[in-house]
Amino acid sequence: MKFKAGEVQYITNKSLMPIKIVKNDTDVSAGKNKWVYSQSVKSHFFHPENLVEDIKKFDESKYDGVGVVGSPACGDMMKLWIKVDQKNDRIKDCKWQTFGCASAIASTSILSVMVTEKGGMKIDKALKLKPQDILARLGGLPPRKVHCSVLGDKALRKAINDYFRRSKQFKRIVTEGTTVIDPDTKITDKDIEEAVLEGADNIEKLQQKLKVGIVDKSVKAKAEALMKKFIEKYYG
């Protein structure tokens, strides 16, 4: 399988419309001085930018939103923190940690650069970031690796939604193809499922994480029932 620089290839991803990516800028058949990934992936893998340097000293409270996607069982997981310049509605800082292969690490690194460069990306633009935007900046990925970088934009959207929630901009929260449980905070069943997977095992923890049922108290019982269902499903 040889990729030539600049070639364009169409890849169909289950969860997406067919997406267009720029093919790898190197030969994917590894050999002398060759690498399985593009030079850009290599450079971000070996020189990651905007890393959380020391998680023990990292002050999460200084950040306005956090997003986690993936799972260790899937082999890829990333956690991303953003700091927002509220006046200009721009992302002014982005830090991350990633468990995964080279392309997962590199794609988080490049995403963190994309959203913070040139004075920071507008929130509305950041919400619209697509996997192919990340892929293009990475110089492409081998087709079967595309799912890794799809995670980056999802983590970012979650971090932004988290920021909206914390700053009570509930109307701006973007939900994706799920059932909204709490119309005020736009918490979905998916959010609750993920909160359970992330360790929420009682309603207090769930509310701490998601602020679900804080405005409309009648939602609390519904959220709790759903939480119990997911606890049963995963840990029962």
Next chain:
Amino acid sequence: MSTSSDINKLLKSYKKHNIYLDHAATTPVDPLVKKAMDPFFIDEFGNPSAFYDLGLQAQEALADARYRTAKILGCAPNEIIFTGSGTESDNLAILGVARAKGKGHIITSSIEHHAVLDSVKHLEKEGFSITILPVDKHGLIDLRVLEKEIKRETILVSVMYANNEVGTIQPIKELADVCHKKGVLFHTDACQAGGSLPINVKKLGVDLLTLNGSKIYGPKGVGCLYVKSGIRLEPIVYGGGQEMGIRSGTENVAGIIGFAKALELSQKNADKENKRLVSLRDRLIKGLTRIPKCFLNGHPIKRLPNNVNVTILDVEGEAVTLFLNELGIYASTGSACTSKSLDPSHVITALGLPYEAAHGSIRFTLGHATTAKDIDFVIEVTNKVVEILRRISPLNLDSDEIQSGRGSIHYK
């Protein structure tokens, strides 16, 4: 110091080495093997089926290679069939026996190579029933479970001699005895075992045995199947009727001669080389398992002399191997990232470990050229790489939970 500059320091503090630790994937060709093969490319290139001098020369060389292979396996030359790979031999053994019988039940194990597993699963589509045996946490098959699973309709049991990923060695003689007590044929895939373990088919008590050249310092593209005389096989390749009508196609004369030579050499030197490898292997296991939350996969004692397979938690195998590659250490991983299917290793998960453990598994397989100095360097570098990747990772998995097969998410 930032992580990025620590990575820089790590990559710049060593000159690129050349430490090949993937001998389970393939071995280099032994110079003596290459020398034995050399005449058959240009000078003695004849087709063994031709009856002029050049053909007869090739035929004689082929017969000699078959005789020598048979001598090592302790069987008759006409019980040896040469094929194009270990995969082909596995396919021929399983599809060949099943199709010759026409119907029945086949048993194999959950940690087989895909050459066996996929052949068996294919037969299911042809109407055969199949049973895939579980293994214990070390990768061993329980003889009582095998005995219980054998039915009246069972025609064949196929269990690998030594596992390619975790190195666990099965009690082949005992497994074969269980099968024979019930009148069932027994095949073993001995591709990983051929270079180091005893392979006398009479002593092992097997009916069919698969070997290949590329794991024993022989050439790639040559396989061998021992088929006990009297067992009927339906061919999977048809044509000129070579290999007693079982495997058509002009014989790979140079390759077969190389295979026979490689088998002789590796079996002759096995005792001495095994002692050396076991000591290096255990040195590496000891060094790596000192890394926090790093544990050995496979059996601690009943394992191939050259196999080390560890899981290192909170990091992903491909990322580790790419760092090692950058420093000139070549190893492989059971992580999904390097598999075509994006599924993590079926062998690691069959040991009862969760996916997380498979994603963080790394296999080092040692060989002739491996030295103690290499091993110490690998230990030193792996420690540093893991330390760096753990700083990048948001995970903090519980080693005891993972080893007991329970995977759950823990964050830092």
